[in-house]
Amino acid sequence: xxxxxxxxxxxxxxxxxxxxxxxxxxxxxxxxxxxxxxxxxxxxxxxxxxxxxxxxxxxxxxxxxxxxxxxxxxxxxxxxxxxxxxxxxxxxxxxxxxxxxxxxxxxxxxxxxxxxxxxxxxxxxxxxxxxxxxxxxxxxxxxxxxxxxxxxxxxxxx
Numbered sequence: 524x525x526x527x528x529x530x531x532x533x534x535x536x537x538x539x540x541x542x543x544x545x546x547x548x549x550x551x552x553x554x555x556x557x558x559x560x561x562x563x564x565x566x567x568x569x570x571x572x573x574x575x576x577x578x579x580x581x582x583x584x585x586x587x588x589x590x591x592x593x594x595x596x597x598x599x600x601x602x603x604x605x606x607x608x609x610x611x612x613x614x615x616x617x618x619x620x621x622x623x624x625x626x627x628x629x630x631x632x633x634x635x636x637x638x639x640x641x642x643x644x645x646x647x648x649x650x651x652x653x654x655x656x657x658x659x660x661x662x663x664x665x666x667x668x669x670x671x672x673x674x675x676x677x678x679x680x681x
Contacts, residue, residue, distance in 0.1 A: 591666025
């Protein structure tokens, strides 16, 4: 039972720190004031869902895809309810899941290769972090696109 409350506490902390960049990004792009609470809730929901999935040993790339797709469906619901474009909610809500630390590590590795010369260990760091960044960004993009593709596809492609 203690493990459950520990996980719940970690989820609350994660949600608390995830709403801040979501609202900040939304404010930069002039989201209407009444909709900021939805951006905050979406950012907290998506990041906490990803955290929960990763806690149960799902890789970060798959957890990001599931969390961003879930946020895409929730954003679709909110956009229909409030008659506001879907990206107002969804884009700001997935901003906390941008893989900044992986991208930074990849760039630092590239700079080190440039200054100290090639080494297999540095190249491994660059490739691992660079590919992880690429896959997480791809998961964010596809996750946000999946709900629109599934719901708004009213006619066959061919």
